[in-house]
Amino acid sequence: MIRADVVSNDDLTRTVLNLVWERREVSRAEIARSTKRSRSTISEVVGRLLGTGLVAEAGAGESRGGRRPILVGFQDDAGVILGVDVGATHISLILTDLRGRTLAWRERAHPVRSDPKGAEALITALGEVCLAEWNGDRSRLMGIGVAVPSPVDPGSPGRVLDRVLPAWRGHSVLDRLNSVFGVPVFVDNDANLGAVAERWWGEAVGIDDFVYLKVATGVGAGIMIGGEIYRGATGVAGEIGHVAIDPGGPECLCGNRGCLATFVGTRQLVDRARALLERFPDSVLAGTEPDIRAIEDAALSDDPLALQVVTEAADRLGIVVAGVLNLLNPGSVILGGSLARAEDRLVKPLREAVATRTLVDSAAASDIRTSDLGARATALGAATHVLVAALANPRLFPGVKPT
């Protein structure tokens, strides 16, 4: 149950809680210095926080030339969060603590688009499985984050917009999740949540302005500006799958020609690999019907066919990444999605493609690299989104003991 009356929602309380989370263990005096408040004020705020069980005293720290400080530590296990990644062809769930550690993880292939009802049932079932595996006090579940491969309404994040999942429009599914598990449900776009994961646990820790590029079934970007996800006027910012990169290219489902999505994406890469099979008789993929995983694996072992496919994709991506750099000048560009497994084999040709299309200034300033969060990135980001909300608004924390 959510107790709205226990933790006062001051700005300062919020700031202190976030600081304790960041530093893990920190003394009152240090908090006072960091927040530029007096020690007496911080003492009182910390006193209130101690009463909530979110932080606890954790022994003495190093002396700085005087009395040793009492360290105050964030209680990472004060709550758990469920993160759901709804892909085009799979569903995966992660259960994390408040430090982003995996407590449970489940993944299933599922035709989400053609069977949205089944997807809904699968999510609740896998959610139960994760909670059972964790075997902790279920009342510590704080919230559920859901990543969907579609834009969301920037006005009321949580509303799914896209036609990709018509059955999910509005939020009936999310309401069901809410009533089944009895906790708040947050929804956002998968690329946006991938960016969140990178900022908290991955390559973008400490970076407030960057672009996350997810290359998987489709291509999407999560744009982080000033530490916040940027959604644009109607929530479709970052939907770069349909940027036109070749006016003479193949026709796209969207009606235009030469969209990025017609060149890069699981389906396209697989098609391309199969078309190249004849030309590469020595490839490990020769004589097989390769899927995307096989292609990525082959690339990692430097198979020439797979490298060709990856390099071509990098070249196409480079056009768009160059545009992003010229326009937004982000501090870094992080590549996620399954194709990111290829690492340098993807990034090197990408950097080259970008270099020929950008000013020296902006290209030099941006480092382009791959994520190392792996397959759990999106689900982790969904869980992290809930964590962010909770740290900003401690009322969301359950099981907070009365003062």
Add this chain to the structure above:
Amino acid sequence: MIRADVVSNDDLTRTVLNLVWERREVSRAEIARSTKRSRSTISEVVGRLLGTGLVAEAGAGESRGGRRPILVGFQDDAGVILGVDVGATHISLILTDLRGRTLAWRERAHPVRSDPKGAEALITALGEVCLAEWNGDRSRLMGIGVAVPSPVDPGSPGRVLDRVLPAWRGHSVLDRLNSVFGVPVFVDNDANLGAVAERWWGEAVGIDDFVYLKVATGVGAGIMIGGEIYRGATGVAGEIGHVAIDPGGPECLCGNRGCLATFVGTRQLVDRARALLERFPDSVLAGTEPDIRAIEDAALSDDPLALQVVTEAADRLGIVVAGVLNLLNPGSVILGGSLARAEDRLVKPLREAVATRTLVDSAAASDIRTSDLGARATALGAATHVLVAALANPRLFPGVKPT
């Protein structure tokens, strides 16, 4: 002289001052409702503000069913601001009051790049001319805003970065302006400041997320996100002149091929018009050596050659605008710079070019239109930048009477 001790710099004081500016004349009770503070609190804050001379009581307003309110009005003439537009081939200055009204305006052609020293002298000379024409109390000058056709350092805005004006690097020129006129000097990129002008006085009033595209000697974008100029990691966000739109296009000064700048920009449009002269013997431009102004004028009278030039430019711009829409999904795109004079003759083909390259969603949400601020837009934006700083920090106001 700046009095730092007169206006206390509370958040609330700032909020109230901005509100009075926005509403022009507003009662204490109305301020209390808008800011959700008590009337007693607002009364005290307004009392302090009255003492500064920035606001003044201005008679009675309409009754809302009870006692008639006393209106408090912003004093638009409490200060004046000088805005400087340093172009590639001209320098212009505007003197405005705190409502953006033009008090004086001067423009001179000058080869800024080849004669930066002369430019500096010209700015101070024209500044004196503007102040003399205004003929007001010179101590009311609050600050000087300068627009430069080059990126600025996002860390310390005011530092000019680019190689376009090597002599202006660092801030010697700005220091000189400061010492000559004895007021703070603010510097920013011209496209950024054009966006500021649009947001305060032009097509983007009330819009917090939009992109301003300046098409003049060069092409640049000012990106407004959440009401703030977005500069990117190294200050080159919006420098879209070197977005590659045609891999097989002509070589650019920057070393790459097919940059937008090789197709759109004063120089390129003039060259293109001259190349087309033979093909359009009936054009009003036939037999002349047209400059950009003549081409724009001809387009406005529907001359086929000029329309051809404008349409081609629109087509090229469309590629980049489509990219911007797909990536950022801004609420609107506003076209400025001299080419914006062409209005519908530019916007219509641009909209068409964009429509074939964007998702229906994002294109439909963005309206693309031309600025109507004219040639003074950039200088006005520079002045407005100072106004914004002053409203955010009333200490900057000069001549504030002690309480």
Add this chain to the structure above:
DNA sequence: GCACTTTGTTCGGTGGCCGAACAAAGTCTG
């Protein structure tokens, strides 16, 4: 061993903001 630091708490005080109460100056209704 003694002077000096740092930590964390206590306690009285300050300042921003609030609500209640009130006088002044309106509108509306019978």
Add this chain to the structure above:
DNA sequence: CAGACTTTGTTCGGCCACCGAACAAAGTGC
């Protein structure tokens, strides 16, 4: 047109977040 009701703006007492000074406890360093 008088009386009831509304709205405005001010005054005044009070609350609360936060502060600084003072202090005890617990260190360090010469």
